[in-house]
Amino acid sequence: MSHAPRFHRLAVNDLRRESPDAVSLTFAIPEGLADDYHFAPGQYLTLRTVMDGEEVRRSYSICSGPDDGELRIAVKKVDGGAFSNWAADELKAGDELDVMTPTGRFGVITSSSSPAFSSSAAQFENAPPSTFFTAMRNSPSSGPEQIE
Numbered sequence: 001m002s003h004a005p006r007f008h009r010l011a012v013n014d015l016r017r018e019s020p021d022a023v024s025l026t027f028a029i030p031e032g033l034a035d036d037y038h039f040a041p042g043q044y045l046t047l048r049t050v051m052d053g054e055e056v057r058r059s060y061s062i063c064s065g066p067d068d069g070e071l072r073i074a075v076k077k078v079d080g081g082a083f084s085n086w087a088a089d090e091l092k093a094g095d096e097l098d099v100m101t102p103t104g105r106f107g108v109i110t111s112s113s114s115p116a117f118s119s120s121a122a123q124f125e126n127a128p129p130s131t132f133f134t135a136m137r138n139s140p141s142s143g144p145e146q147i148e
């Protein structure tokens with residue numbers, strides 16, 4: 001989307017305890033905001049909340065695919081980490097967070113020509129490979145091509 005990134009208050013929808021130290025969750029997107037939360041594989045969400053009176057912002061890669069019909073992230077606990085431990089242990093369905101519209105420019109370009117990886121942002125480490133494979137599988141054309 002070409003809109004400037006902005007926060008909207010969204011409710012946590014489906015929350016799964018994936019392991020003792022990781023949780024995945026989706027957000028309920030009101031119909032009127034559906035366009036704002038369209039995303040490309042490799043993009044991430046920045047979450048904002050207040051903890052102990054201080055604003056905290058943390059980013060999480062979108063781990064669902066654009067055709068999955070959900071906007072899902074996964075949060076893994078970091079030793080001593082404020083937000084990740086709170087999210088993994090205490091966050092529950094129905095809780096609300098400020099969620100920025102998807103950002104990040106590392107991804108697969110699935111235009112009418114070959115799909116291509118764009119490496120203009122250094123976030124490969126956090127982007128789930130499955131999102132790229134899904135995008136490439138769903139692309140009408142043949143193989144990947146490194147650009148830049």
Ligand SMILES: Cc1cc2nc3c(=O)[nH]c(=O)nc-3n(C[C@H](O)[C@H](O)[C@H](O)COP(=O)(O)OP(=O)(O)OC[C@H]3O[C@@H](n4cnc5c(N)ncnc54)[C@H](O)[C@@H]3O)c2cc1C
Pocket residue numbers: 044058059060061062073074075076077078079080081082083084085123126
């Ligand atoms: C683009 C992007 C995508 C990301 N995607 C994901 C993802 O998909 N999944 C995921 O789990 N994470 C992801 N991350 C990481 C995530 O944003 C958080 O950084 C992570 O969850 C830790 O946040 P936290 O609040 O738990 O830790 P923090 O509270 O920020 O702490 C991080 C570390 O710093 C230490 N620390 C904090 N304060 C101090 C201090 N004063 N002195 C010394 N040490 C200190 C903590 O002990 C801990 O070890 C991503 C990051 C980026 C930038």
